Amino acid sequence: MSPAGYTLSPAIAVMFADLGIPAGPVLRAAGLPGDLFVRGPVTVTPEQFFHCWTAMAEISGDPAFPVRAAERMSTETFHPPIFAALCSPHLRRAAERIAAHKRLIGPQRVLIAPGDELRLTMRWPAVPVPPPGLVAYELAVWVALARIATRTRVVPARFTTPDPPAGAVAEAWRDFLGVPFRRGTEAEVVFAAHDARRPFLTENAEMWRVFAPDLRRRLADLERAESTAERVRAVLIELLPAGEGTATAVARRLALSGRTLQRRLAAEHTTFQRVLDGTRHALARAYLDRPDVSATEIAFLLGYDDPGSFYRAFRSWSGTTPQRARPRR
Incomplete structure (x- = not known):
């Protein structure tokens, strides 16, 4: 696993199927081999990952493609660290666990601000610059996670990106999120204190004890490789x-x-x-x-x-x- 790359799980094939997007043309447009998703987890460079995302948006022909991807998010499409976080007692604890293991997915960092509300800031390496739709989608993962785990339509208090969408795409995001995009210097999503502590119906301490050792081992392997x-x-x-x-x-x-x-x-x-x-x-x-x-x-x-x-x-x-x-x- 490369510390500077993004891990693609075979579960991404589920996202392609759910969105009705053919995987072959997307992989070819991104310069990736057509059998990529049958190899198990693989690591791609940031450029390849961003090209793959851009190709998905272009081939879908839908400017609101990131919104549709967020709407169809399911546990089958989650990476192992995020899936494991569903075992947490609430969103704040899930965020702490994901922040600790986020590097297993890609060269991103999750910063958790102190305070009663849960303010999550996503940081990418300075170059290459991620597509704006991907930035929005990565933030929306937190909203989907909260809704899946609580079976409640959790609405974030704030949702900001440096390059928010406009027009019909902005309205589509507002319908999904329940709040409008705001322009900000950081990519952030903020949850009210009561939503951050809302009990997860998926809490399972025993299952977390099964996941945790493997996540720690993988993180240690990654740190040794860096x-x-x-x-x-x-x-x-x-x-x-x-x-x-x-x-x-x-x-x-x-x-x-x-x-x-x-x-x-x-x-x-x-x-x-x-x-x-x-x-x-x-x-x-x-x-x-x-x-x-x-x-x-x-x-x-x-x-x-x-x-x-x-x-x-x-x-x-x-x-x-x-x-x-x-x-x-």
Whole structure:
């Protein structure tokens, strides 16, 4: 399993069948082999995964395809960590379990904010940028999970993405979610406190004890396969917007001493500063693709104290300024 890839389960064939979409043309359009779904779980690159999603949307011929996929979501289409989370006592505990094992599915992170309400933020690597429909669908998985487990039409308190849909697609999402999309800097879904604690009818502590050891083993295997540089990059994506992208903060998050972190990076022929610069450059390029984010905002999202420091760093990376890079892209 690649820590930088997405795991495709054979269960995805159920989604294709439910949506009436032929798998062959989708796989060909995404540059994937036609027998992919009969091989068992396989790992694909982010580019291949996003191409597969885009091809599904195009071949379906339905602009509201992500909504239909969310409406037809069932336990048969859930990945093992999400299916196992149905054994939880309520949505908050399920979210904690999924957040701990989300990397078994793909290079995404689930952040759970403190507080009575349940605020879940989805984070993707800066590049490549996921399709907006996929971002919305991934958030809708939480709504479907809550409804399946409680047999109640749980309605989220808020639902935000950086690139919300418009027109008929937005109305279709509103019909499904029960609330309108909001534009926000993060992809987030928020549940009221009473919905976060609403009892799961699917709770099964004994079944969770069956699932948990295998999930822990798979997660340990994944962590052993990850390079230290990859782990540092993942943590930096979380810490930089808060201005905490220091070697000390990263080492603390990885439960390492600063000296051990530097030694492991040196063994991979890199340094913390190189990983930091590379992560900031990749994030900057991704943010510059979004016209709603100013260069000044990008500077602070990358953890710089002032825009001037970002401008100088960007010029050293790319040989040009952020303003000139944005029109070219």
